[in-house]
Amino acid sequence: MTDKEILEKGKQVIKLESEAIADLYNFLDDEFIKAVKIISQTKGRVIITGLGKSGLIARKIVATFNSTGTAAVYLHPTDALHGDLGMVRSEDVLILISKSGNTEELVNLMLMLKRMNVTLIGMLGEENSKIGRECDIFLNVYVKEEACPHDLAPTSSSTAALVMGDALAITLLELKGFTTDDFAFLHPGGSLGKRLSLKISEIMYKGKNVPIVNEDTSLKDAILEMTSKRLGVTSVVDKNGNLTGVLTDGDLRRLLEKQSDIKNLVAKNAMSKNPKTIKAEFLASFALQQMENFKITSLVVVDDDNKPVGIIHLHDLIEIGLQRR
Structure with a gap:
């Protein structure tokens, strides 16, 4: 590749992913409102799960939730099917992240969660999918195409899921009246904590x-x-x-x-x-x-x-x- 082609490819990736984010704006509907209200009112925790790249995104969303006042934990879907399901309670809210909505491990996990009457939120790229048809709330993170030239490696889709997670976290932050003092209490270390709390x-x-x-x-x-x-x-x-x-x-x-x-x-x-x-x-x-x-x-x-x-x-x-x- 020439220097010009390298630069153009980088710009193309950013353009594709920014378009995927822009599409989310039009996808937000009453389902998003329901998700925010259910999470804010739950007496349990928010549990987020996903496999592969979706699992990495799930972990990042968990971190954002926790740092902005919404208690959350990550649950690995495979580990859940081998004993870790014991951490889930009926009062919890569980978010399943999947581009296809048909990830086998998540589908199997979902079936067990349905028996426990856990509220299920699907952050999915396909509503007409196994998870999409069974979840209580559907958050649309559909993308037209991945930034990967082969449309295989999760790029645009993982970015869309991450942004949807941010939208939930920050909306919940404002709904709960989470203040800078609250933020400082949860971030006592590093320059950020000092800036917010050190007198x-x-x-x-x-x-x-x-x-x-x-x-x-x-x-x-x-x-x-x-x-x-x-x-x-x-x-x-x-x-x-x-x-x-x-x-x-x-x-x-x-x-x-x-x-x-x-x-x-x-x-x-x-x-x-x-x-x-x-x-x-x-x-x-x-x-x-x-x-x-x-x-x-x-x-x-x-x-x-x-x-x-x-x-x-x-x-x-x-x-x-x-x-x-």
Whole structure:
């Protein structure tokens, strides 16, 4: 194949699969509504099954369901016929994924499930199939053709099933009122969990580790405070302990560019007034966003009386793995 042919083939595959997804839009009907309502009201679990590539898609849909608040498990159809059927209860909802709707293992499993009075949802490419004729709800994932040139390898069909699963999961998410707090609770690990749940109070410098000087502190002592706390910044407060400014390495450099004799200067002479601040109960991700927006490397954490209670530094946010969206 020439370079041009390689590129065209890639584009053709994407075009075929995008068309398969677009067709799903017109396939959604009252059956989809029924499926969403039954799943949302079930007192059991959602069990999803499929064989081969459909099995892989089933596992992905299970993962999406679980991460968005709908309890789901994967059931291998062959294992189910050799003992794992014991995990199924009559109050469960079972989704069978099959392009043909005639997959032998799924048909045999379906017959056993019918005896157990389990609600069956068929995510199928053919309604007039063995599973299609017996399931309680039919979700149409028919595709005109696979992206495979031989129309054999599941490509468009597996993509269509995956998207239908996403449609169910996200609709259920909104129906249940699943919030970002709920999402954070289910994703405590990694940068995603940190972005959604980690609060400034959990990672900020506090107590004796917070650099603080008075407005009339000598510049020499202010520099010592900055150096000893190793943050390159100190908060500056008035006689009542209220924040009035911050003194940074940058402020010192700009001051020295103007005058070299600083022995008679105090913190108030060099500080930046009205600094950006943040509250301890805010998310750490918001602190990162503020630092990026204002092109600063630290934020003073203040209480309701505008008294400094902590400080948070950009390097610490990056070190714990917090990233921009």
